[in-house]
Amino acid sequence: TNALIGVISTVAENKYFLIAASTKLVCYFTNWSQYRPSSGKFTSGNVDPFLCTHVIYTMATVGPDHQIATVEWNDEIMYKNLNNLKNVNPVMKTLLSVGGVFMGYSPFIDMVANAANRATFIHSALLLVRTHNFDGLDLAWDYPGHNGSNAEDKERFTALIQELRAAIEQEALDTKKTPLLLSAKVAALRSVIDIAYEVREISRYLDFISIMTYDYHGSWEKVTGHNSPLFKSYLDKGSHMYHNIDASVSYWISNGAPAEKLLLGFPLYGRTFLLSSTETALGAPANGPAAAGPYTREAGYWSYYEICSFVSMAKVGWIDEQSVPYATQGNVWLGYDNKESYSAKVHWLNSMNLGGASVWTLDLDDFQGQFCSDGAYPLLLLQISVTGFPPKPTTTQPPTTTPNPITSFCTGKPDGLYPNPADETTYFQCFRGNTYLQYCQPGLVFIDGCKCCNWP
Structure with missing residues (x-):
C-alpha cells in the first residue's frame, strides 16, 4: 500500500496508466483554495484519485480544549468527497493534516504541554480520522521552539509522536x-531543525517525513534568490550556504533520519521580487514583492498556473549551479520551477534513495489545464510522475498505426474495476473514460467477484 503510483502519459490520446513502483508521491491540497476566484477554485472534487499515492487534506487544527478541530464550515463535506474517491481507486491513501497559526501562536503549544493534554488530542484525532475514513494523520507544526514555543517543546513534540504511535498500534x-499512518511536515533549514526536532527519535515513529524544501529565499530579502534551489550558489555566504535542497536533506540524514522515510518537497509555486536596479541576475538588488497573482492573491507568491502566463511574455534564464529557472519582465523577478528543474530534482532524489516526493500543493498546479496549454496537472503529472518515476514496461507497444486496445478499454464503460483478460495478475480501473492498469501484489490475482486481489 506504500507503493508509488507511477504514471505514464500517452500524449497522443491524453490518457495515463498507473502501475506500482517503490516510492511515495504525497500530495497536499488546502481547504482555503476553495475561496480562490473563478478557475482558481479547488475543492476535493478536483482531486485526481490516480495521480498521487497519498493525498493530504490541509488542514485541521487543535481547539482550546486540546481536541482536534475542523477549520472550514464545509470540512466534513469535503472529507467525505475526498475519501469517496477511494471507491474509484482503493489504492490511494488519505491523511488529515493538523496545524495552523492563530494570532501568531501555534495551538500545538498548549496541547503538548503535558501528557493529559496530549492524550486528549490523540483520542480525538484517532476518532476523527476513523470516523471520516482517513488513513492517517499528518502533523504540521511550524515549528517547535519557534513562534512562542519554548525550548522544551522539542522534547514534547517527540513525546506526542511516540504517544501517537503507541495509540495507533493499540x-x-x-x-x-490496518494501523493508521503517521507523518509530519518539517522544516528545511538547519537553524530551525536544531531547535525544533529530535531527528533520530521522531524518525523512528513516523511513517514518512515531508521536508519543506522551498521558501529558501523570498521578498523578505534585499537581493533576488530562488525559492527552491537544488544546490548552493557561489553567492551564498554564511548560513545561506545551507539554503538549498542538497544541504537540507543531507542534514536530516546526518542527524539520523533514514533516507527511505524522507520525502523531497516540490513547490508548485514560485516567489517574486521587485528589482531595484537594472541588474536582473541571481543576487540582483531587490525591494519587496511583485504584485499578488489574480487567483492566489498573496504578494510575492504565484501559483504555477499564474506563472505560466508571466513566463510566456518574460525573459527566462537558467541558474546552472542550482538547476532551477528564473524569469524577468520589467522590474519583476521570479524564481520558480519548471519541467527541467523538476526532472533534475527527481533524478537527485533517486540518487539519494529517498522515500519519494511531497508536493505543495495540488491546487497550485494547472489542475484543470486552463492556463498553461499543457493539459491538466502539467508540472506534477508529466514531470514528477513520468520523468521521475518511470514504470516498468510489460508489453511491446504496437505500431503507432494500430490503435492500442488498452488505452481504449474504458471508453464507454462505467467507472469501476475490470479484469484484464490478458493477465490475471493485473486489472483495469476505469475513471472518467480513462484506462488505468493496476498490479496485484506478488502471488495474488484479480478476482472479479470481489473486485479485489486475492490468492488464486
Whole structure:
C-alpha cells in the first residue's frame, strides 16, 4: 500500500496508466483554495484519485480544549468527497493534516504541554480520522521552539509522536483494522531543525517525513534568490550556504533520519521580487514583492498556473549551479520551477534513495489545464510522475498505426474495476473514460467477484 503510483502519459490520446513502483508521491491540497476566484477554485472534487499515492487534506487544527478541530464550515463535506474517491481507486491513501497559526501562536503549544493534554488530542484525532475514513494523520507544526514555543517543546513534540504511535498500534489491535499512518511536515533549514526536532527519535515513529524544501529565499530579502534551489550558489555566504535542497536533506540524514522515510518537497509555486536596479541576475538588488497573482492573491507568491502566463511574455534564464529557472519582465523577478528543474530534482532524489516526493500543493498546479496549454496537472503529472518515476514496461507497444486496445478499454464503460483478460495478475480501473492498469501484489490475482486481489 506504500507503493508509488507511477504514471505514464500517452500524449497522443491524453490518457495515463498507473502501475506500482517503490516510492511515495504525497500530495497536499488546502481547504482555503476553495475561496480562490473563478478557475482558481479547488475543492476535493478536483482531486485526481490516480495521480498521487497519498493525498493530504490541509488542514485541521487543535481547539482550546486540546481536541482536534475542523477549520472550514464545509470540512466534513469535503472529507467525505475526498475519501469517496477511494471507491474509484482503493489504492490511494488519505491523511488529515493538523496545524495552523492563530494570532501568531501555534495551538500545538498548549496541547503538548503535558501528557493529559496530549492524550486528549490523540483520542480525538484517532476518532476523527476513523470516523471520516482517513488513513492517517499528518502533523504540521511550524515549528517547535519557534513562534512562542519554548525550548522544551522539542522534547514534547517527540513525546506526542511516540504517544501517537503507541495509540495507533493499540487502536489497530483493538479494532483489527490496518494501523493508521503517521507523518509530519518539517522544516528545511538547519537553524530551525536544531531547535525544533529530535531527528533520530521522531524518525523512528513516523511513517514518512515531508521536508519543506522551498521558501529558501523570498521578498523578505534585499537581493533576488530562488525559492527552491537544488544546490548552493557561489553567492551564498554564511548560513545561506545551507539554503538549498542538497544541504537540507543531507542534514536530516546526518542527524539520523533514514533516507527511505524522507520525502523531497516540490513547490508548485514560485516567489517574486521587485528589482531595484537594472541588474536582473541571481543576487540582483531587490525591494519587496511583485504584485499578488489574480487567483492566489498573496504578494510575492504565484501559483504555477499564474506563472505560466508571466513566463510566456518574460525573459527566462537558467541558474546552472542550482538547476532551477528564473524569469524577468520589467522590474519583476521570479524564481520558480519548471519541467527541467523538476526532472533534475527527481533524478537527485533517486540518487539519494529517498522515500519519494511531497508536493505543495495540488491546487497550485494547472489542475484543470486552463492556463498553461499543457493539459491538466502539467508540472506534477508529466514531470514528477513520468520523468521521475518511470514504470516498468510489460508489453511491446504496437505500431503507432494500430490503435492500442488498452488505452481504449474504458471508453464507454462505467467507472469501476475490470479484469484484464490478458493477465490475471493485473486489472483495469476505469475513471472518467480513462484506462488505468493496476498490479496485484506478488502471488495474488484479480478476482472479479470481489473486485479485489486475492490468492488464486
